[in-house]
Amino acid sequence: MRVLVTTLSGHGHLFPLVTTAWALRSAGHEVLFATAGDMTAVKTTGLHSYNVAPGLDMGKLVGENVGEAFRSSTSGRGFGDNPGGDLRDHPAFRLFNGLAEGMVDGLVGLARDWRPDVVVYEAMNLIGLLAARAAGAGSVSHAIGVSHNKQIMAVFGAMQIDIFRRHGLDELPEPDVYLDVAPPSMKPEPDGWSMRYVPYNGGGQLPGWLTGRPERPRITVTLGTVAPMMAGIGPVERIAAAAAKIDAEFVVAMGSNVDTSSLRDLPDNVRLVGYVPLGPLLASSTAVVHHGGAGTTLTALDAGVPQIVVPQGADGPVNAAAVAAAGCGLNVTDEELDARLVERLLTDGSLRSSAARIRAEMRAMPSPAEVADRLAKNFGGQNS
């Protein structure tokens, strides 16, 4: 069958659907990954992609709006903070509405030309529903976060309702299938089909120091692909200041475009690296400190290591709360982050056993390969 996958192009939106796309492709289905803007990340997934808004200045649209949108959840303007207010006033509105407006015509046109049997869209990229409708295809909403749910996604739907009205719909249709990556402990009633999150964090050459066992316990520190640009690297500076007192080695994974000039005179047990795929890095780590990004959180849960989550914006607070509630991590502010808390990562047995339990739960969930098989039975018809 033909599967059209569609997400926004940011890593955090795109990466969580890649393993699913691989599952479909390696079962022999045709897969086309539709996105817009910077195509660099999707090109190195090994998939075939299509730019649905080639003429648009996506960089400008994102650049003007993303900072305020990102910080809104930690500056008192989260989605739940003012339920009575007009969504159009929300800092995130211009960003997400703008992206949807920029992509919808190209996406619907592609669906009409390419005629997929099913459209798989990241849950907040609701214009996927319009693409499905245009092609007469099935529709699959694909969660990208462990604590994301229908209520949160409904807010994004409300942001895009004008687009749906233009296409003759007064309200958003329900997708045929929801895919939920939350393990049972964290969400006893999944939204739709449960699917194991299998991390995709980009391909790459692994450095030599990464393939063996480290001599001391290794703690990975990361702030993901967006937060450093939006909110600085404060938590990392605090870790660097505390590291010398802690009997562990620290790998600070900051990606390729971050200003790390404030990290001077790092102690011997702190290694600063550029972009390293998170999965392999955590496989050699005892614990992780991170910002609560959806993919980072899921990868940390999959790795089964205790976590400190220091939310910086976006859905950070929601993911941090979920990790803490599950007992496998601590939800802390920048100011609370100190050596004592980091030590707890190494010594707190209950954090570790909860982390191991959640990891086992995730690994027992239906794999992307199994879900792909189920999708083929549902939507493949004669063409699978």
Add this chain to the structure above:
Amino acid sequence: MRILFTTSPGLGHILPTISLAHAARAAGHDVLYVAGGQVDAVSAAGLQIVDASPGTDYAQIFMGIGAGVREQMAAARDDLSRTMAIALRMFAKVSEPTLETVVRVAEKWQPDVIVHTPMQAAGQLAAGKLGVPLVALELGMGHSRVRPDLRHTTYEELREQFERHGVAEVPNPAARISVTPPSVRGGEELPDDAWAMRYVPYNGGSVVPEWLLDKPERRRVLITLGTVVPAFGLGIVEPIVAAASKADAEFVLALGNVDTSSLGELPGNVRAVGYLPLGVMLSSCDAAIHHGGAGTTMTTVDAGIPQIVVPQAADQFINADTVQANGLGQRATVEEVDEALIERLLGDEQWRANAVRLRGELHGMPSPVEVVERLAGFVG
């Protein structure tokens, strides 16, 4: 399950393994590559690799293989057994720079199973040393027609390294993955240790240009020579382009990111493109003319279109013969590709029917996802 992949350095060896690696990830297994040469191809597929031979100049290694061996290969061209034996000798030298790193990474990473391409001796050495199952992935169809036991050849060439690592003999693979469709096997049963797998083309990711989604107005033929042949000069393309200029069709000349200016101004019905994944291009084509590389041949079979194959070296003669013997098209020399042959390529209904039938057969074979489930059996 932890699966370590190790391949020979060229794209023709690396790319056919990617769909299986993706399938393994899709089932939630851990995957790592350790190989030399075109390591970026693995990164570009979204997978992780340790470079097994940084700084090694493989072009020099191939060039350094004496003229004597090249003559032997040329003389053996139609004989599968002899070709394989000579190739294994050649590739022992190609495997050599990777041996130490592959073993060391395998010892650190502790795979449950090692998957290798048939010419990559490091797979056998590492599997032998660790005592883990070895799985060989065959690159092309018909390659399992004759299966001489050539382990002694590999051992002779690399005796010093095998002895140093305490590996007394080259292990037999626990399984050989075969992409040969049933009818190409002549209806023969596969031996117990051979697993059929549908070849799912992977020729790189891409941003698809819009013109590939449009239905062409004329019949369209793809001309390609794979990833190695163009580096030796484009002279062999000239007669094909000349024939194309007279044909009632449009042609896509896909030679990769190669400078085609030596071909002069191309005829009006021939369009040169940069590197695009073969499968994506073939989806808009009615036929293909190519050199017979294993991956190119399999991708064309997957596209279900007839083929003219102009073999130049390596296993291309064998692949060309397989295409012709199965009624999918014809093996030819470059000079034999004329207007009449191109017209036959586009018009021969038997070739087309056979191509469609074989694609159906290919699609009915167990997918990489199913083969991964079988691999999991090694871990109990």
